[in-house]
Amino acid sequence: MTSPAVAPRTIVDKIWDAHQVHVEPGMPSALAVDLHLVHEVTSPQAFDGLRARGLRVRRPDLTLATIDHSVPTTDRSLPILDLQAATQIHRIEENCAEFGITLHGIGSPHQGIVHVIGPELGLTQPGMTIVCGDSHTSTHGAFGALAFGIGTSEVEQVLATQCLLQHRPKRFEVRVDGELAPGVSAKDLILALLSQIGVSAGAGHVFEYAGSAIRGLGMEQRMTICNMSIEGGARAGLIGPDDITFEYLAGRPHAPAGPAWEAALDRWRALPTDADATYDRTVTLDASTLEPMVTYGTNPGMGFPVSGRVPDPATIGDPSRRAGLSRALEYMGLLPGEPILGHPIDVVFIGSCTNSRLSDLREAARFMRGRRVADGLRVLVVPGSDEVKRQAEAEGLDEVFRAAGAEWREAGCSMCLAMNGDQLNPGQYAVSTSNRNFEGRQGPGGRTFLASPATAAASAIAGHVADARLLGATEAAK
Amino acid sequence: MTGRAPFERFSSAAVILLRDDVDTDQIIPARFLKTVSRDGLAEGLFADWRFDDAGAPRPDFVLNDPAMAGRRILVAGANFGSGSSREHAAWALVAWGFRAVVAAGFADIFRGNALKNGLLPVELGVEGHQQVVSVLAEDPSAALTVDLEAQRLGLPDGAQLTFPLDPFSRTLLLSGADELGYLLSLDGEIAAWEVSHPSPISTLARADA
Numbered sequence: 162m163t164s165p166a167v168a169p170r171t172i173v174d175k176i177w178d179a180h181q182v183h184v185e186p187g188m189p190s191a192l193a194v195d196l197h198l199v200h201e202v203t204s205p206q207a208f209d210g211l212r213a214r215g216l217r218v219r220r221p222d223l224t225l226a227t228i229d230h231s232v233p234t235t236d237r238s239l240p241i242l243d244l245q246a247a248t249q250i251h252r253i254e255e256n257c258a259e260f261g262i263t264l265h266g267i268g269s270p271h272q273g274i275v276h277v278i279g280p281e282l283g284l285t286q287p288g289m290t291i292v293c294g295d296s297h298t299s300t301h302g303a304f305g306a307l308a309f310g311i312g313t314s315e316v317e318q319v320l321a322t323q324c325l326l327q328h329r330p331k332r333f334e335v336r337v338d339g340e341l342a343p344g345v346s347a348k349d350l351i352l353a354l355l356s357q358i359g360v361s362a363g364a365g366h367v368f369e370y371a372g373s374a375i376r377g378l379g380m381e382q383r384m385t386i387c388n389m390s391i392e393g394g395a396r397a398g399l400i401g402p403d404d405i406t407f408e409y410l411a412g413r414p415h416a417p418a419g420p421a422w423e424a425a426l427d428r429w430r431a432l433p434t435d436a437d438a439t440y441d442r443t444v445t446l447d448a449s450t451l452e453p454m455v456t457y458g459t460n461p462g463m464g465f466p467v468s469g470r471v472p473d474p475a476t477i478g479d480p481s482r483r484a485g486l487s488r489a490l491e492y493m494g495l496l497p498g499e500p501i502l503g504h505p506i507d508v509v510f511i512g513s514c515t516n517s518r519l520s521d522l523r524e525a526a527r528f529m530r531g532r533r534v535a536d537g538l539r540v541l542v543v544p545g546s547d548e549v550k551r552q553a554e555a556e557g558l559d560e561v562f563r564a565a566g567a568e569w570r571e572a573g574c575s576m577c578l579a580m581n582g583d584q585l586n587p588g589q590y591a592v593s594t595s596n597r598n599f600e601g602r603q604g605p606g607g608r609t610f611l612a613s614p615a616t617a618a619a620s621a622i623a624g625h626v627a628d629a630r631l632l633g634a635t636e637a638a639k
Numbered sequence: 640m641t642g643r644a645p646f647e648r649f650s651s652a653a654v655i656l657l658r659d660d661v662d663t664d665q666i667i668p669a670r671f672l673k674t675v676s677r678d679g680l681a682e683g684l685f686a687d688w689r690f691d692d693a694g695a696p697r698p699d700f701v702l703n704d705p706a707m708a709g710r711r712i713l714v715a716g717a718n719f720g721s722g723s724s725r726e727h728a729a730w731a732l733v734a735w736g737f738r739a740v741v742a743a744g745f746a747d748i749f750r751g752n753a754l755k756n757g758l759l760p761v762e763l764g765v766e767g768h769q770q771v772v773s774v775l776a777e778d779p780s781a782a783l784t785v786d787l788e789a790q791r792l793g794l795p796d797g798a799q800l801t802f803p804l805d806p807f808s809r810t811l812l813l814s815g816a817d818e819l820g821y822l823l824s825l826d827g828e829i830a831a832w833e834v835s836h837p838s839p840i841s842t843l844a845r846a847d848a
């Protein structure tokens with residue numbers, strides 16, 4: 162394959178070209194899907210659609226379901242009191258049984274947030290196309306997969322045909338060089354990017370994260386970054402696979418083994434973007450200048466360093482943007498010029514597909530070990546999966562959180578989107594490691610400060626928004 | 640779900656919601672997503688903007704104005720439909736009675752969901768959007784005309800603003816057909832592709848084997 166006629170390509174184009182089942186001028190391509198992840202909230206209407214047309218699931222062997230969004234994170238041996246949630250959970254159990262789909266439901270040792278279990282099972286692999294009826298499917302891009310969220314009509318299409326109709330996306334390079342300072346995490350990096358480019362810059366594009374700062378991150382940190390690509394408007398965001406990727410995958414339950422592993426490595430090593438490939442747009446960030454970030458507004462682009470002061474709408478020229486900021490500050494109950502550091506809070510949520518993996522919990526525990534959460538504060542720690550929960554318990558993290566006065570819960574999406582009963586009360590403030598600070602996202606009237614696990618844990622101890630660097634950890638980073 | 644009514648030219652006054660970055664959590668909050676049906680979602684549309692914490696209608700929110708009843712066009716700001724992939728957002732807008740959303744930009748997933756449900760995303764450039772806003776500032780009850788065939792939004796002063804749409808989506812909307820029918824027609828090609836591209840994984844294998 163040394164033909165000089167082959168133009169340099171980005172990883173997105175390589176994956177795209179390898180999955181086009183049908184191409185017709187002026188039409189969207191029919192793109193083959195390698196892995197379809199399904200959950201209880203966005204799938205029931207799709208299965209009904211199949212039944213209405215008398216269709217089967219074309220590739221149950223490439224489909225995997227779990228229960229994460231509406232499932233309670235309390236004792237799993239108790240009945241689910243929310244009848245609607247119970248019905249929805251029962252429905253996916255019925256649908257998976259009827260259509261022959263593997264379900265990691267309640268009681269399965271692999272139950273968990275859909276974007277946590279795919280990678281930990283080794284199902285998420287470089288070069289794959291991965292879809293799910295959930296916008297944070299971009300998470301899987303950390304492995305060099307083209308992964309994006311779809312609507313329920315598309316869920317039905319993939320169930321029926323294992324294909325989707327898609328227009329080729331534009332390429333958006335996010336180059337992050339330099340080294341993150343101590344105490345600055347992947348979550349801070351992605352919040353900093355969003356504060357710079359806003360929440361719609363990525364529309365029509367796929368982000369490709371590159372540069373030495375990205376290369377220096379572990380897989381779980383890369384997942385945190387790719388996870389929030391959608392908050393910048395990009396359906397997908399990915400990172401070319403490297404030895405860190407391969408090391409994470411080796412030995413996972415669904416990862417190739419033996420000769421197949423060697424063959425896979427050959428395929429995967431050909432995936433990264435060619436040296437001379439071009440992008441439709443590039444932004445650069447210097448990681449060494451970044452600080453811990455926190456959001457002050459009602460979209461993830463409204464963030465600033467934790468030491469920052471709330472911006473003044475009067476200084477914004479564009480009337481529409483000015484009105485948006487005014488509205489956000491009114492909702493958040495914040496005044497221009499006010500510092501966020503020290504702002505009182507009611508709840509801390511550590512969890513979600515953004516920050517609920519073992520390394521996130523370890524990071525939070527570093528600041529909570531041997532300490533007590535502030536009086537009157539509610540602190541929820543929700544592992545991303547049953548597997549993460551077991552691993553955390555094996556190293557005693559659950560005891561660290563419990564001893565500090567935090568709640569150690571069962572796996573699920575929980576208070577990230579507050580549809581399972583874990584939610585803020587109207588007017589409450591939370592520091593949350595999740596991905597969205599939209600109005601009411603964590604409960605009607607609730608107000609969210611998005612931040613990293615370290616910032617969340619430090620804030621839990623302090624009882625207000627805190628800078629983890631000032632509080633200091635009680636144990637060294639692992 | 641095969642087929643829906645063909646999308647026809649229509650005129651309607653607009654509901655004006657000039658906010659940027661209206662996310663799908665606002666269009667329909669997550670607690671309404673516990674349904675297993677596509678129906679009955681109009682009650683959740685903009686629920687937290689329509690009702691206060693006690694469940695009483697907020698008189699200053701536009702959809703609570705009785706004069707808005709029957710209006711089929713929503714005029715919003717930039718980046719409409721950002722955030723979650725929930726198709727419930729499109730279902731709720733359609734259930735309310737909307738057939739088109741006019742905005743200075745749409746989030747990708749929402750745009751796709753809208754098109755699959757007969758809800759037309761009318762994307763105008765900044766200038767065109769401003770023109771609509773000016774017309775509606777003058778007369779908030781002015782009728783706009785949505786002509787999908789010509790890909791034009793007609794204003795009462797006779798101005799015609801063109802909007803982009805990919806030809807495939809346009810054809811499907813005009814005929815009332817859906818994408819799945821087209822995908823199913825590719826069965827032979829899909830089968831051939833599957834033979835030449837064996838999958839590296841199987842979810843049916845024991846996960847802890």
